[in-house]
Amino acid sequence: MNKRILFVVTTICVGASLWAQRNPYNNPVVSPQIAEDGRQVTFSVEAPHAKEILLEGQFMKGTRPMTRQEGGVWSATVQIEQPDIYPYSFIVDGTKISDPSNVAVFPNERFKASLLEMPCKEALYTVRDVPHGKVSYHTYKSSVLGMDRPLLVYTPAGYEKGDKRYPVFYLISGTTDTEETWFKVGRANVILDNLIAEGKTKEMVVVMPYGNMMNGTPMPSSMEAAKMYTVFANELTQCIMPYVEQNYRVKNDRHDRAIAGFSRGGGQALFTALRHLDLFGNLASYSAYLTPQVMDAYFAPLFAADAMPLHRRLDFLWFGVGNEDFLYQDVLRHFDYFDKKGIAYEKLITGGGHTWMNARHYLAETLQRFFNAK
Amino acid sequence: MNKRILFVVTTICVGASLWAQRNPYNNPVVSPQIAEDGRQVTFSVEAPHAKEILLEGQFMKGTRPMTRQEGGVWSATVQIEQPDIYPYSFIVDGTKISDPSNVAVFPNERFKASLLEMPCKEALYTVRDVPHGKVSYHTYKSSVLGMDRPLLVYTPAGYEKGDKRYPVFYLISGTTDTEETWFKVGRANVILDNLIAEGKTKEMVVVMPYGNMMNGTPMPSSMEAAKMYTVFANELTQCIMPYVEQNYRVKNDRHDRAIAGFSRGGGQALFTALRHLDLFGNLASYSAYLTPQVMDAYFAPLFAADAMPLHRRLDFLWFGVGNEDFLYQDVLRHFDYFDKKGIAYEKLITGGGHTWMNARHYLAETLQRFFNAK
Numbered sequence: 003m004n005k006r007i008l009f010v011v012t013t014i015c016v017g018a019s020l021w022a023q024r025n026p027y028n029n030p031v032v033s034p035q036i037a038e039d040g041r042q043v044t045f046s047v048e049a050p051h052a053k054e055i056l057l058e059g060q061f062m063k064g065t066r067p068m069t070r071q072e073g074g075v076w077s078a079t080v081q082i083e084q085p086d087i088y089p090y091s092f093i094v095d096g097t098k099i100s101d102p103s104n105v106a107v108f109p110n111e112r113f114k115a116s117l118l119e120m121p122c123k124e125a126l127y128t129v130r131d132v133p134h135g136k137v138s139y140h141t142y143k144s145s146v147l148g149m150d151r152p153l154l155v156y157t158p159a160g161y162e163k164g165d166k167r168y169p170v171f172y173l174i175s176g177t178t179d180t181e182e183t184w185f186k187v188g189r190a191n192v193i194l195d196n197l198i199a200e201g202k203t204k205e206m207v208v209v210m211p212y213g214n215m216m217n218g219t220p221m222p223s224s225m226e227a228a229k230m231y232t233v234f235a236n237e238l239t240q241c242i243m244p245y246v247e248q249n250y251r252v253k254n255d256r257h258d259r260a261i262a263g264f265s266r267g268g269g270q271a272l273f274t275a276l277r278h279l280d281l282f283g284n285l286a287s288y289s290a291y292l293t294p295q296v297m298d299a300y301f302a303p304l305f306a307a308d309a310m311p312l313h314r315r316l317d318f319l320w321f322g323v324g325n326e327d328f329l330y331q332d333v334l335r336h337f338d339y340f341d342k343k344g345i346a347y348e349k350l351i352t353g354g355g356h357t358w359m360n361a362r363h364y365l366a367e368t369l370q371r372f373f374n375a376k
Numbered sequence: 377m378n379k380r381i382l383f384v385v386t387t388i389c390v391g392a393s394l395w396a397q398r399n400p401y402n403n404p405v406v407s408p409q410i411a412e413d414g415r416q417v418t419f420s421v422e423a424p425h426a427k428e429i430l431l432e433g434q435f436m437k438g439t440r441p442m443t444r445q446e447g448g449v450w451s452a453t454v455q456i457e458q459p460d461i462y463p464y465s466f467i468v469d470g471t472k473i474s475d476p477s478n479v480a481v482f483p484n485e486r487f488k489a490s491l492l493e494m495p496c497k498e499a500l501y502t503v504r505d506v507p508h509g510k511v512s513y514h515t516y517k518s519s520v521l522g523m524d525r526p527l528l529v530y531t532p533a534g535y536e537k538g539d540k541r542y543p544v545f546y547l548i549s550g551t552t553d554t555e556e557t558w559f560k561v562g563r564a565n566v567i568l569d570n571l572i573a574e575g576k577t578k579e580m581v582v583v584m585p586y587g588n589m590m591n592g593t594p595m596p597s598s599m600e601a602a603k604m605y606t607v608f609a610n611e612l613t614q615c616i617m618p619y620v621e622q623n624y625r626v627k628n629d630r631h632d633r634a635i636a637g638f639s640r641g642g643g644q645a646l647f648t649a650l651r652h653l654d655l656f657g658n659l660a661s662y663s664a665y666l667t668p669q670v671m672d673a674y675f676a677p678l679f680a681a682d683a684m685p686l687h688r689r690l691d692f693l694w695f696g697v698g699n700e701d702f703l704y705q706d707v708l709r710h711f712d713y714f715d716k717k718g719i720a721y722e723k724l725i726t727g728g729g730h731t732w733m734n735a736r737h738y739l740a741e742t743l744q745r746f747f748n749a750k
Contacts, residue, residue: 030486047471048471049469049470049471050470051469051470051471052469052470052471053469094468094469094471094473095423095425095426095427095468095469096423096424096425096426097421097422097423097425097426097468097473098476099468099471099473099474099476099488100473100474100488102472102473102486102487102488103485103486105483105484105485105554107481107483107488109479109481110479111477111479112404112476112477113476114473114474114476114481114488129515129524131517134514134515134516136512136513136514137512137513138510138511138512138513139510139511139512139513139559139565140508140510141503141508142508143505150503162623180479185513191513249536
């Protein structure tokens, strides 16, 4: 078992990004504004009638009051040492809003947040001068849910030019996220482009489904969650995978299929792979777990004393979690269950919490490990 | 010259849409909520500390006060007779915000609005049970602007299966819009899918660039606007078109190329086509114009007494504008200029203003007319 503690990499980060460049020069309020040192960030919002505005951002704990400037524009400046892409919001007299001046929006069903992308040439989220894949938005018919559903698919640069088949990775986002979140927040396409260009990951097709199964959002520790995961497993294997295999040149053996997800998507990935070990050889869970109750109820035969151990039925089994994650103890309980059953797995325990900064990190780690069985 | 006044089509509209279905059942606040009659819409937002909240929406003039319910949720119910996709916002104590409960966001650089999609089976914006094309997000290198730029491309259903070449349509959105606005608000892909399925438009590739040329947003009536249009014309012809022609199977003669845009994008389309008549045979302007000054300064030879009339150098030349558009008088001045020069063109004058409801309507009209020269 491979346990690593993440240390914060301090890099000299320069260069602007695609998204930072998009602020039109004539916008009356420019926000966020990043100083030349790349670390000092000023957030601004025009709200002449507000009484109090707080800045909330995942680059700091808690909130910070913003100050009213002349003309009714409120601002706050913060120093952020670790370059990353951070969600943030303004709380205007108690109402949380996204930054009106920022085009980069966090796709989510419930909250409205914006994204601060800090310039960092070395970061995997930065668009570099490498061949770029593309992300395609599809509409497919779900017989399981009885509706049209959205689906995003990343194909690497050069996909169109050849006729070879690619490994395929099903990547699922979290509760109240949408099918866009791994693209717009996770920057899965940019990370893939960069890792492929560095020769650190195999070229692959990445499929990003909409994880909401339209039957509520049960507590992840409940047995109701497993019922929802069952619907997802059916949706993925009966609707999404046939659609993808019909429309993309993907390999169709389990060694060349991976599944992973963040938060609820991690639970859905774990459940789906355990239910369909014939279909998936590579499995990763980002900040997610299954409960002992769910594993006993649904997968007892897999963990029986005389069963072939799970790690011999999978090519790759990996968990990433932050030690400040509010689900950390639940993930440790999952580890404990596997340990007692003699299941070997890899784990990466980092700092940080239940964040997309961690999700991106886990994605980058596992992309370099998938599809290496052969 | 073909002048039609739009009459409001009253259709019995039933059926839910992809987007309406996305509201998770357990969301604490569901907004917007559409009654069974498909016309009565309730908007809600949780803001326990607000003093006043106004609803602003393009389905009505002005604003309407929202009422505080128990628990700090504010609501307003409106009756909307004409099904469409309407942008709307909440004004919370003077600050305009998007609807926190609504996933459908209006992509824009400056304001944050949400989208009300009214269920209407017959509307061209409704996802129907027809073959669906896809929309792909690209990153290309702009030598004109010296940066990476985003680009969206629609390909019709079946594009991947064959090897035929398609006509190509360059479709540009308005000031402070992004490359996503024709997709997310204009629903260009859905309209194309439906019109293709009805046999009312040719299968085509649609290219949606990011129209912001990063040098400010000059007044559309100014000579500075023409300078910005020049940069756009270079960007399109020197960077975007070569990229598209290298990566997609598109035809490369002017009869099979169209260009159009809404608002600033319409100005960019007019200017680019007039500057490159060898490249574009089909030209449409949605709620846009060029000034007599710009036409005199840049295109005098085109309008000289002995020049071949513009309508004989183009296969299709079309204008759409609403008679409540704040640019309506400017568009009439453009018509007057063409009339005096003996240039024939088609125009559609509708009700309504400078809205995306009209932009979608003009798109649907012109899609049925492009590429009919041969």
